[in-house]
Amino acid sequence: MGKPSLRPRGFDDLGLRRVFGDRMLPLLVAAMAFLAALAGAGAMAAANLADHWREGAGSALTVQVPRPGGAAAAGPGTVEETRIDRITGILRGTPGIAETRALPESELNELLRPWLGRDAETASLPLPGVVAVRMAENGLDDSVLARLAAQLSAAAPGTTLEAHRPWVRRLSLLARSLQACAWAALGLVAAVAAAVIAVATRGGLALRREVIETVHGLGATDGYIACRFARRAAGLAVLGAVIGALAALPVLLGLANLATPFQTNGAVGSAPWLAALPPALWIGLPVLPLAAGLIGFATAQGTVRRWLRRLP
Amino acid sequence: MVRLDEVGLRYGGTRGGPEILRDISFSIGPGGFRWLLGRSGAGKTSLLRLLSLAARPTRGTLIVLGADIGLVPRRALPPLRRRIGMVFQDFRLLPHLTAFDNVALPLRLAGRPEGQITVDATEMLRWVGLADKTGAWPAELSGGEQQRVAIARAVAGRPSLLLADEPTGNLDEGQAERLMQLLAELNRLGTTVVVATHNDALVERHPARAMVLEHGRLVEDG
Numbered sequence: 001m002g003k004p005s006l007r008p009r010g011f012d013d014l015g016l017r018r019v020f021g022d023r024m025l026p027l028l029v030a031a032m033a034f035l036a037a038l039a040g041a042g043a044m045a046a047a048n049l050a051d052h053w054r055e056g057a058g059s060a061l062t063v064q065v066p067r068p069g070g071a072a073a074a075g076p077g078t079v080e081e082t083r084i085d086r087i088t089g090i091l092r093g094t095p096g097i098a099e100t101r102a103l104p105e106s107e108l109n110e111l112l113r114p115w116l117g118r119d120a121e122t123a124s125l126p127l128p129g130v131v132a133v134r135m136a137e138n139g140l141d142d143s144v145l146a147r148l149a150a151q152l153s154a155a156a157p158g159t160t161l162e163a164h165r166p167w168v169r170r171l172s173l174l175a176r177s178l179q180a181c182a183w184a185a186l187g188l189v190a191a192v193a194a195a196v197i198a199v200a201t202r203g204g205l206a207l208r209r210e211v212i213e214t215v216h217g218l219g220a221t222d223g224y225i226a227c228r229f230a231r232r233a234a235g236l237a238v239l240g241a242v243i244g245a246l247a248a249l250p251v252l253l254g255l256a257n258l259a260t261p262f263q264t265n266g267a268v269g270s271a272p273w274l275a276a277l278p279p280a281l282w283i284g285l286p287v288l289p290l291a292a293g294l295i296g297f298a299t300a301q302g303t304v305r306r307w308l309r310r311l312p
Numbered sequence: 313m314v315r316l317d318e319v320g321l322r323y324g325g326t327r328g329g330p331e332i333l334r335d336i337s338f339s340i341g342p343g344g345f346r347w348l349l350g351r352s353g354a355g356k357t358s359l360l361r362l363l364s365l366a367a368r369p370t371r372g373t374l375i376v377l378g379a380d381i382g383l384v385p386r387r388a389l390p391p392l393r394r395r396i397g398m399v400f401q402d403f404r405l406l407p408h409l410t411a412f413d414n415v416a417l418p419l420r421l422a423g424r425p426e427g428q429i430t431v432d433a434t435e436m437l438r439w440v441g442l443a444d445k446t447g448a449w450p451a452e453l454s455g456g457e458q459q460r461v462a463i464a465r466a467v468a469g470r471p472s473l474l475l476a477d478e479p480t481g482n483l484d485e486g487q488a489e490r491l492m493q494l495l496a497e498l499n500r501l502g503t504t505v506v507v508a509t510h511n512d513a514l515v516e517r518h519p520a521r522a523m524v525l526e527h528g529r530l531v532e533d534g
Contacts, residue, residue, distance in 0.1 A: 013417065015408030214404045217366055218418045218465075219394030221387075312368050312389065 033244025043182035068129025237296030319372035397466030456487035
């Protein structure tokens with residue numbers, strides 16, 4: 001017979017390797033980790049979308065000036081100017097407005113082309129002048145905007161000011177709702193993973209009942225027995241989560257590359273393929289196995305300790 | 313060492329089934345030896361479960377190794393269990409551990425240094441005549457060898473109290489005699505020993521004070 005040796009690292013006192021879900025548990029956790037990665041990416045995408053809308057459309061105003069080339073009502077001591085020049089001048093002099101740009105006729109035609117086709121340039125439609133306005137960081141509140149609209153209308157009758165803020169509010173609400181759904185899905189996935197680990201742990205307890213009772217009778221504490229199960233569960237959960245995260249990586253990279261043109265104003269392929277994934281996801285993916293390990297450890301500890309309470 | 317006053321045991325707690333043990337009172341001092349006799353179902357195993365702290369009394373007072381078992385908190389029981397050795401008729405060796413690791417297990421639970429465990433477990437296996445079987449799996453050992461490993465495991469932690477439940481039930485006469493010599497030697501070294509059996513021939517060959525149980529009551533102690 002072989003000479004006895006010192007206990008090897010990871011010595012399996014309770015014989016859990018033979019009975020504690022060495023195949024099914026990692027596969028189930030891998031599926032959970034895959035879903036968690038997608039849900040986490042969804043939450044981050046929704047947050048990015050909300051920020052994008054808030055920073056973009058939320059700070060924009062559109063001013064439409066009918067008959068832009070017509071002469072503006074001359075005030076006392078003023079030189080004659082067109083209606084759109086008058087409006088642009090007022091806007092530039094308004095505090096809280098960072099940038100004002102009157103759209104040239106060619107750009108207007110470009111905007112109308114999807115609806116009017118190539119005839120847009122030749123059709124003699126009475127198009128209004130359009131001024132794109134970007135507000136400063138703090139923007140203008142609703143009462144200031146109402147006063148500005150009245151001022152513009154007085155300077156060039158028929159002029160309208162359209163703030164995109166109400167739409168942005170609704171879109172932001174939508175994005176936040178999507179984000180909340182994604183976080184809820186993430187929580188649900190974590191709960192299901194915990195349930196799967198609890199069921200596997202109970203299975204292991206049932207199969208090792210006699211061994212556990214013997215070891216308990218020899219003076220093992222609840223902590224000793226629970227720790228054996230918890231280490232095994234954590235190890236299997238980490239393994240499963242690594243598989244799930246690796247499986248999710250190409251999917252997320254593909255989705256991120258599809259989304260890149262929307263974030264770079266249509267510049268397809270402007271970023272390296274791997275760089276398309278947001279940094280938060282590069283951090284989030286390695287965190288998945290850690291989180292799965294923690295869930296596995298805590299769930300197994302709780303399950304075993306509850307089970308052991310039936311013993312004196 | 314061990315003292316029982318009007319002890320009763322009912323499985324399932326005070327509102328559980330019928331009382332298995334009733335009004336049990338006796339005491340055993342340090343270094344004592346007792347036979348525990350009675351027919352099957354008399355309550356011998358239940359009494360040993362009480363003494364090994366595998367169950368708590370539902371009434372009465374049970375003092376084991378100076379602790380009132382009915383009153384001590386649950387977390388105080390594991391250290392007490394490590395001072396009690398238990399030998400079963402069906403050995404209860406862990407099938408996934410070698411003979412050496414089975415014997416080493418209680419020492420590991422007690423947190424002994426691994427180097428010391430190697431020395432002690434090897435010495436225990438040598439004491440029971442199995443020095444050449446340290447790496448054997450339980451399934452590779454005969455019944456007598458398994459029982460000797462179980463004894464080595466039970467005494468590896470130098471227990472103050474050794475309990476044996478029908479330890480010779482699965483052994484032939486020669487193996488049973490060898491086992492009794494081991495138990496007697498431990499008793500001479502100061503360990504309190506209680507052996508439950510219905511092997512009358514064994515009791516006659518090793519005369520000692522005996523307790524007799526009938527229908528859960530202690531009917532004789534002398």
